[in-house]
Each structure stands twice: as structure tokens, then as C-alpha cells.
Amino acid sequence: MGAQQVADRFAELYGARPEGVWAAPGRVNLIGEHTDYNDGFVMPFALPHQAVAAVSRRTDGVLRLHSADIEGGITELRLDDLAPGGDHDWTAYPAGVVWALREAGHEITGADVHLASTVPTGAGLSSSAALEVVIALALDDLYDLGLQHWRLARLCQRAENVYVGAPTGIMDQTASACCEAGHALFLDTRDLSQQQIPFDLAAGGLRLLVVDTQVKHAHSGGEYGRRRAGCEKGAALLGVDALRDIPYDGLDAALARLGDEEEVVRLVRHVVTENERVERTVALLRAGDPRAIGPVLTEGHASLRDDFRVSCPELDLVVDTALAGGALGARMTGGGFGGSAIVLVEAADVDTLTKSVEEAFAAAGFTAPRVFEAVPAAGARRLV
Secondary structure (H helix, E strand, C coil): CCHHHHHHHHHHHHCCCCCEEEEEEEEEEEECCCCHHHCCEEEEEEEEEEEEEEEEECCCCEEEEEECCCCCCCEEEEHHHCCCCCCCCCCHHHHHHHHHHHHCCCCCCEEEEEEEECCCCCCCCCHHHHHHHHHHHHHHHHCCCCCCHHHHHHHHHHHHHHHHCCCCCCHHHHHHHHCCCCEEEEEECCCCCEEEEECCCHHHCEEEEEEECCCCCCCCCHHHHHHHHHHHHHHHHHCCCCHHHCCHHHHHHHHHHCCCCHHHHHHHHHHHHHHHHHHHHHHHHHCCCHHHHHHHHHHHHHHHHHHHCCCCHHHHHHHHHHHHCCCCEEEEECCCCCCEEEEEEEHHHHHHHHHHHHHHHHHHCCCCCEEEECCCECCCEECC
16 A cells, blocks of 8 residues: 555545655564553564555644545544544544644644555554554644654553543554564553564564454453453552562562452463563563574463453464464464464464464364464654
């Protein structure tokens, strides 16, 4: 999907060329799941799949939105009418960003927007964050707001949390805004400090496959929120600001203090061990040993499946089939309840493992999965 194509469609819709075209990618989270809203560590990287927006300013307080991916015409909204809970379809994401910018004191007077995206929706690859970040970056440029990318990510998170009503953490928006090509982003979600970790699997004869199970998920659903609330309950019971503050070597003692709070015990155990897995993965990649991260990925899946309980039969089937076929490691990625899994494989085994997973899905009567290679791509940027 080219910038020129999106710009041309904008001109057909609105009768004039756009002032610019911007892009923001989806992401894969290598390791560090459900840690971001616990002030913990995450390690995403950007995908080549991206949301592209052609945008021009308006001065009349009107926001006009159109998507190449959604049936229907142009949606027209008045900026003064934007309020949390008012939109219940895809327009809530771009409208929420405009609302968040205005709530933060930035003078946005309107915009015409045409969007197109290649980020699969509902696949755990942050299609919503890509949509939010591309709008935020476009408006930052057009209105000369001068906001750093991490600040744009914060505003986009506020849009999703408050305007859309999805209690997500900061990882997705920061990954879309701040990732660099050829790197994974080691992000401390407490202070938003970032380290770009070289992540070139091809140089070592490896590949990372994404398997989109085609099982759709929605972060605004109650299960995600219940787990976040359970984590907050655990932190309160343990007397800490966030589960990030429970050290790995103090986990057993912390769990003992929780007594018979079985569900909270499971949630706390996952978050604390997952933070340790992120740090271990960073150390292995810095040491030049990417093959060794495979078992760490697999450990993460077991924790998400058994302790956090956010996997599903399709995700488990991907992981089990891949490991049985010789994969170095595999796990679900994203918030769970569907979405995608990642599989670390030798380059020579890509076709064989892909076929094995597809055959396993057919035998189980599941919808055929979508399998593609994940290559670390650039973060949000202006194209034209």
C-alpha cells in the first residue's frame, strides 16, 4: 500500500490533495506480556504492516474520517461534541486521539482524514495503536505541536483508555511510535526509558513467524479488565505501588503472603516471572545468542496459559505443533483470548513448520491460520 495511493484516494474523497501522508506500524511483542500496566518491562518490535493516513487541516471545528478498510462513506464529527463513550466503532480511535490532544491543551481546529491499514485487526498486533499513533503524528506535524514520540504514545494511550474504554497499557502505542528498523525495543514502562536492542535473526539463520489464528479478540472486553484489576489487587495486598516492585528473588515470599488468594497468586506469579524473562531475553540478545531465547519464549507461553489464563485452544495448538516440529520456541503474543502466536525457527524449517501448523488447524476444524515472517521495521514517520 503506497503513500501515493492513499493520497490519491484522499483527493477523490475531499476534492483536494492532502497536506501530507503518515504511517505508523503494528507490532509484535517478543516477550513481556501483561507487564506494561504493572510498570514492568516489555520488548516489542514494529512490523512492516502499517496504518497510513492522508490528512489535511480544517479550521471549522469539524473532523471528517474515512477508511479504505471499512464499508461506508465519510463520517463527520464536531470537535466540541467529542466525549468518551460517544463512539462505538472504528472512528473512536482517531476521534479519541483528537479529543486527547485537545484535552491536553493543544489547539486542534479540525481535520480531513483518509486511512488505510495492512495491520490485521483483532490479531494481537496492535492495529488500534497503529491507527491512533498515525493520527497523533499527523496532527503533531500539521499543527506544529512539537511533541516527542513518547509523549504522543502517552496521549494515544489516554485516548484508548478513557475515550475508547479499553484498559490497555503503554506498550502498543510506544512500540508503534518509537521502534527502529532492525531492533527490538526494551522498554521500561514505569519511566518510559528505552533501549534499542539489535534483533537480526536472519544473520543467524533464524526466522520469527507470526501465526494469526484468526480468532478475534477485543481489549475492551471484561476478561482483560478483570486481570488488570486482579494485578492491582495483588499490588495492594503486598503493599507496593505496582507488581514491578516485587523482585524475582522475593517471589516465593510474596506469594506466601497472599495466602488463599489463588487467582491473585497466579497473576502475580506471571507478572514477576515475565519481567525476569524480558531481562533474560535482553541479556541473551546482547550476548549474541538469539537461539537461546527460544526456551524463554516457551516458558512465557506456559505462564500465560496456566497462570494468567489468556490463551485459547488455537494458540495452544500453534505452540504445541511448532515445538513438536522442532521450533526453537513459541508463545502467544498480545493480550490473548485469540490473536497471534510467534514461532522461532531455523530458516530451513519455515516451510515445513508452516505446513504442519496449517494441517493441524485443518484437522482440528479450525479456521485456516495466516502465517507470515516478522521482520523488525521502522516506527511511525511521515511519508510525504
